[in-house]
Amino acid sequence: MDVRVRFAPSPTGPLHIGGIRTALYNYLFARKHGGRFLLRIEDTDQKRYVEKAEEYITEALGWCGLVPDESPGQGGPHHPYRQSERSGIYARYALHLIDAGHAYYAFDTEEELEAWRAVGEAATGTPPKYDAHTRGKLRNSLSLPPQETADLLASGAEKVVRLKIPFAETIVFDDLIRGTVSFSSDELDDKVLLKADGLPTYHLANVVDDHLMQITHVIRGEEWLSSGPLHVLLYRFLGWERPAFAHLPLILNPNGQGKLSKRTADKLGFPVFPLNWKDTESGQTWMGFRESGFEPGALINFLALLGWNPGTEQELFTIDELVEAFSLERVHKAGARFDYEKARWFNQEYLKRLDNETLAIRLASLLDEQGILHNPESLPAIAGMLKERVFFLREMPEVGHFFFGEPRSFDQKMLAQKYKPSLRPVFERLIAALQQLDDFDPASLEAEVKRFAAAEQLGLGAVLPVLRLALAGTVQGPPAFDMMSALGKKASLQRLGDNLIRFDQMLATA
Ligand code: GLU
Numbered sequence: 001m002d003v004r005v006r007f008a009p010s011p012t013g014p015l016h017i018g019g020i021r022t023a024l025y026n027y028l029f030a031r032k033h034g035g036r037f038l039l040r041i042e043d044t045d046q047k048r049y050v051e052k053a054e055e056y057i058t059e060a061l062g063w064c065g066l067v068p069d070e071s072p073g074q075g076g077p078h079h080p081y082r083q084s085e086r087s088g089i090y091a092r093y094a095l096h097l098i099d100a101g102h103a104y105y106a107f108d109t110e111e112e113l114e115a116w117r118a119v120g121e122a123a124t125g126t127p128p129k130y131d132a133h134t135r136g137k138l139r140n141s142l143s144l145p146p147q148e149t150a151d152l153l154a155s156g157a158e159k160v161v162r163l164k165i166p167f168a169e170t171i172v173f174d175d176l177i178r179g180t181v182s183f184s185s186d187e188l189d190d191k192v193l194l195k196a197d198g199l200p201t202y203h204l205a206n207v208v209d210d211h212l213m214q215i216t217h218v219i220r221g222e223e224w225l226s227s228g229p230l231h232v233l234l235y236r237f238l239g240w241e242r243p244a245f246a247h248l249p250l251i252l253n254p255n256g257q258g259k260l261s262k263r264t265a266d267k268l269g270f271p272v273f274p275l276n277w278k279d280t281e282s283g284q285t286w287m288g289f290r291e292s293g294f295e296p297g298a299l300i301n302f303l304a305l306l307g308w309n310p311g312t313e314q315e316l317f318t319i320d321e322l323v324e325a326f327s328l329e330r331v332h333k334a335g336a337r338f339d340y341e342k343a344r345w346f347n348q349e350y351l352k353r354l355d356n357e358t359l360a361i362r363l364a365s366l367l368d369e370q371g372i373l374h375n376p377e378s379l380p381a382i383a384g385m386l387k388e389r390v391f392f393l394r395e396m397p398e399v400g401h402f403f404f405g406e407p408r409s410f411d412q413k414m415l416a417q418k419y420k421p422s423l424r425p426v427f428e429r430l431i432a433a434l435q436q437l438d439d440f441d442p443a444s445l446e447a448e449v450k451r452f453a454a455a456e457q458l459g460l461g462a463v464l465p466v467l468r469l470a471l472a473g474t475v476q477g478p479p480a481f482d483m484m485s486a487l488g489k490k491a492s493l494q495r496l497g498d499n500l501i502r503f504d505q506m507l508a509t510a
Pocket of ligand 1: 007008009010042202206219220221224
């Protein structure tokens, strides 16, 4: 069997990271089995259509590296991949279902149905469903005399096509994640398949397209599980083989309560969308992972483990390793709690694994943007030191500000502990000794400082913190030798000299 899976978002707004995770699992499954990963845009609901949402989806998938093999943009053998461009396809399947006795025309207007529901609700406390119990009392081709139906159809009266859900049937199907699932057909209502405007609803279009596009596995969010029985019936009534179903667990709010929402995320200060999204109606901009500084590989790694586990302790994966390790059997049934700290940790680990040259190029453009001068030669080494100390690349100019100028402040408390003006001559001698060094690389610096400290009968603990304070303003900066080497001989010795004088002044006035 050639595996074919699809990601089928509706362009009703920005893609939530839950959607990215669905796309990711589809992508991993397709790659793992040498199959194809499709993007299909389900835009038949004109009322919920949001301008720019499709562009957003495509850009977000591209940024994450989840590029489909067939899509509206790329085309493919089942072109078009946008349902609004396939609207001519669906009606014939609805008619086929009517002919086979599995669907019917319904002529009730929205107002009639509303009034009917209100009366029912007033009487019983719950609004009635359009189903086997009630359809006989409503205006449809099953309840009306055949002639009246024919007249209504001939007169062009407004109508929809509804699926005739069987009475009291238990619908059982296998889900690759949940095992055997069963629903009673009494829980379902006679869903509209074809709307008054002639366009299909989600259910009809989705099933028809999955069939025509030869989808073998439907991998989608848990919120669609309740559509499962309806889709099972549609496949049966249309005489088609059903793709396998796999319903993914929800992504939950950090406290484990409810589906992760953009409002909770906003309140807690983290993104839930892959890219920034500006809501044209409210004018509000929702923060994206990209703009928050995430590496796409880190986000993907984080999302992969939000609902799936590899069965080992391994947490860090490249996309190829994920493809290798992924299986639907290891997707969890229970909801996965969103943990932003963990997402940041993944980003940090990703930065640490990036090579310094690559980081330096990106750091350089960040510094250029901010008008911060830098020495391209030492930037790889600087990036290498800073990547151990940040969660995001964008934090580097700030965290490493002392590489691009004088330290902005000095840790007074540490200074008082580690330095006293009587030590000044010692450090002047150290500067003089370092002045003689030809190689200013970390190893040579270390050897020379060690030699010097031994000769002065000082421990390194007496020397290094002072060097770090003078170079970076803090003892928490990178190792002194690495900093000195990156700053270069001239700049670092100059800075050491100047700041020792400054330290004396600071301590004198303290
Ligand atoms: N259009 C549906 C959505 O927005 C697709 C659900 C499915 O994958 O069947 O998620």
